[in-house]
Amino acid sequence: MLLPTYGILAISVFLPLAVMAFFSILKRSPFDPGPLTFTIDNYLVFARRPYLIDVAWTSIQLGLWTTGACVAIGLPAALALAKATRGQSQKILFFLIILPFWSNGLVRIFSWTMVLRDGGVLDYAYHQLFPSAAPLGLLYSFPAIVIGLVHAYLPYMILTCYLSVSAIDDQFLEAARSLGARWPTLFLKIILPLAMPGIVAGSVLIFVPVIGSFMEPRILGGKTGVTMGTVIEDQFTQAFNWPLGSAMSFVMLGFILVLFGTFAGALKTRPVAAA
Amino acid sequence: MRTLGIGWLMVVVGFLYLPISVMMLMSFNASPFYTLPIEWTGHWFAQLAQNERLLDAGRNSLLVATVTAVIATICGTTAALVLGRGTFRGKRLFQILLLPPMAIPWLIIGTAMLVFFHWSGIGRGLHAMILGHVALSLPYVVLVVGTGIQTLKPELEEAAMSLGSTPAHAFFAVTLPGLMQSIIAAGLFAFAVSLDQFVVSYFLAKPGVTTLPVEIYSSIRKGFTPEINAISTLLLGVSMVLVLAFAWLSNLGSAAHERR
Numbered sequence: 001m002l003l004p005t006y007g008i009l010a011i012s013v014f015l016p017l018a019v020m021a022f023f024s025i026l027k028r029s030p031f032d033p034g035p036l037t038f039t040i041d042n043y044l045v046f047a048r049r050p051y052l053i054d055v056a057w058t059s060i061q062l063g064l065w066t067t068g069a070c071v072a073i074g075l076p077a078a079l080a081l082a083k084a085t086r087g088q089s090q091k092i093l094f095f096l097i098i099l100p101f102w103s104n105g106l107v108r109i110f111s112w113t114m115v116l117r118d119g120g121v122l123d124y125a126y127h128q129l130f131p132s133a134a135p136l137g138l139l140y141s142f143p144a145i146v147i148g149l150v151h152a153y154l155p156y157m158i159l160t161c162y163l164s165v166s167a168i169d170d171q172f173l174e175a176a177r178s179l180g181a182r183w184p185t186l187f188l189k190i191i192l193p194l195a196m197p198g199i200v201a202g203s204v205l206i207f208v209p210v211i212g213s214f215m216e217p218r219i220l221g222g223k224t225g226v227t228m229g230t231v232i233e234d235q236f237t238q239a240f241n242w243p244l245g246s247a248m249s250f251v252m253l254g255f256i257l258v259l260f261g262t263f264a265g266a267l268k269t270r271p272v273a274a275a
Numbered sequence: 276m277r278t279l280g281i282g283w284l285m286v287v288v289g290f291l292y293l294p295i296s297v298m299m300l301m302s303f304n305a306s307p308f309y310t311l312p313i314e315w316t317g318h319w320f321a322q323l324a325q326n327e328r329l330l331d332a333g334r335n336s337l338l339v340a341t342v343t344a345v346i347a348t349i350c351g352t353t354a355a356l357v358l359g360r361g362t363f364r365g366k367r368l369f370q371i372l373l374l375p376p377m378a379i380p381w382l383i384i385g386t387a388m389l390v391f392f393h394w395s396g397i398g399r400g401l402h403a404m405i406l407g408h409v410a411l412s413l414p415y416v417v418l419v420v421g422t423g424i425q426t427l428k429p430e431l432e433e434a435a436m437s438l439g440s441t442p443a444h445a446f447f448a449v450t451l452p453g454l455m456q457s458i459i460a461a462g463l464f465a466f467a468v469s470l471d472q473f474v475v476s477y478f479l480a481k482p483g484v485t486t487l488p489v490e491i492y493s494s495i496r497k498g499f500t501p502e503i504n505a506i507s508t509l510l511l512g513v514s515m516v517l518v519l520a521f522a523w524l525s526n527l528g529s530a531a532h533e534r535r
Contacts, residue, residue, distance in 0.1 A: 001353045001354065001356070002353075002354050002357050002358075002369060004349070004350035004353065004354075005350045005353070005354035005417070006354075006372065008346075008406065008409050009372065009376065009410055009413060011397075011406060011410075012376075012388060012407055012409070012410030013376050013379075013388075013410050014372075014375075015395075016384070016387035016388045016390060016392070017375075019387070019390055019394055019395075020387040020391070023390055030394070073287060073290075076283050077283060077284055077287045079280065080279075080280030080281060083280065084277045084280035084281055085281065085284070096288050096291075096292075097287070097288065098518075099518055102467055102471070102514055103295065103510075103511045103514045104470070104473070104510055104514060105471060105473065106473045106488045106491060106492060107298070107488075107507040107511060108294065110298070110491070110503070111294035111295055111298035111507070113495075114294070114297050114298055114301050114309055114504075115293060115294045115297050117309075119308075119309070119310065119311070120297075121297050121311070124311045151290070151291065154287070154290075154291070155291075158287075208378065208380060209380050209381075211380070212380025212382040212383060215474065215477075218496070232382060232386065233382065233386075236386050242390055249382070249383045249386055249387070252380070253379065253383055256378075256379070256380070260378065
């Protein structure tokens with residue numbers, strides 16, 4: 001009974017990963033003529049091509065900015081959703097936040113080009129106010145990629161934070177307030193520590209796909225959008241250096257596994273609800 | 276504090292819907308360069324009806340999503356029943372094996388599939404995409420149906436059997452109907468996962484045989500046309516209807532659960 005499911009998972013996920021590991025230690029693609037030769041050179045590419053370190057750092061920065069912005073926007077939103085709304089209006093707001101998540105991710109990234117481009121909605125509104133100002137030039141920049149990614153992943157953060165925050169007993173807050181605690185104290189001493197599992201879970205769930213993103217930097221970043229994702233994609237679709245691309249994929253995967261390992265505790269509480 | 280909170284939520288909802296609404300509005304804008312202010316037209320939707328490439332890709336998308344949903348629902352439901360009801364050694368391992376398809380970035384899974392499918396002779400094309408999409412949606416099907424199983428009382432099946440049902444009859448007469456809502460919801464979920472999937476399809480597409488997101492991506496890269504907005508608007512519409520159906524079904528499920 002388990003065979004169909006795990007058979008398909010084996011063919012589509014586990015065997016591919018194993019074969020990719022094999023490819024990553026080949027000197028050249030097995031489709032080329034000649035005997036197979038093994039090497040670990042592909043894994044030393046970061047040492048041989050120092051610009052790749054910069055690219056990797058760009059990806060990590062992209063992850064940090066996106067995750068940080070999602071916390072800054074999502075935590076207050078989750079707090080408001082859990083504590084300032086109730087009943088039917090809470091249900092509707094919750095649904096409105098989740099709904100865009102289920103629309104096509106590519107289409108949502110594409111839609112930002114129409115908002116951010118010169119002559120787009122933001123630029124147009126800005127020039128209605130300041131007719132002689134220079135073009136905003138928002139599209140094809142690092143911030144544009146971050147905006148698109150925040151838009152793509154914000155619902156994750158709101159969802160995981162909401163699950164933590166809604167579990168906070170109102171009586172805690174009442175008690176602290178009656179003992180004279182002000183809002184900043186209340187937030188730092190009670191809400192933030194109790195929301196931490198949600199923040200960590202949301203952060204990992206956002207950071208991981210962001211450092212693997214390639215379509216978002218391509219569409220919103222233009223020439224400035226060179227990330228590990230786009231470099232890996234190039235190895236498979238342009239340069240056809242599959243062994244090198246495989247090795248880079250595995251370096252990324254290793255990095256991600258370390259992240260999951262580090263934050264396993266926070267994720268274990270609700271791996272399902274977050275998905 | 277309360278008003279501030281509500282205000283912030285409104286800002287967030289506004290942020291989430293701003294680009295989507297702009298894109299939809301632009302599909303009715305006469306200017307092919309998205310010039311503002313908008314001049315209304317239905318021209319791009321009419322153009323779309325002539326665009327064989329996009330229509331083909333759309334048909335492929337629906338085909339892949341339908342086949343994916345059927346396969347993933349059948350396999351995933353049987354797996355969920357075994358994992359939900361059975362107690363056996365290694366069960367925990369089987370549950371953990373469901374996580375990688377959800378947790379590993381699509382870029383890595385997609386390129387790994389490309390390498391393996393090409394190397395093993397499975398090749399690229401719609402069948403490869405279906406294999407990939409099924410693998411990506413299976414864990415969700417197991418989760419959704421598994422949740423349904425947890426809310427279903429095993430006593431009902433036992434009662435049926437003590438009243439003279441065979442185990443098979445009890446399963447088909449009691450358990451399966453009770454699970455039907457979760458199974459349909461899981462199927463819709465799998466359909467939506469497949470319809471939205473871009474990255475894996477992108478690596479597994481054969482030249483000339485693509486799905487809608489892959490075709491949209493290459494059109495964007497070549498330079499946009501508002502026909503892309505028109506088809507994207509339709510695609511968003513379909514996704515939203517699917518989610519509404521999913522939400523309605525799972526809501527029905529929980530309401531039925533409360534009544535029990």
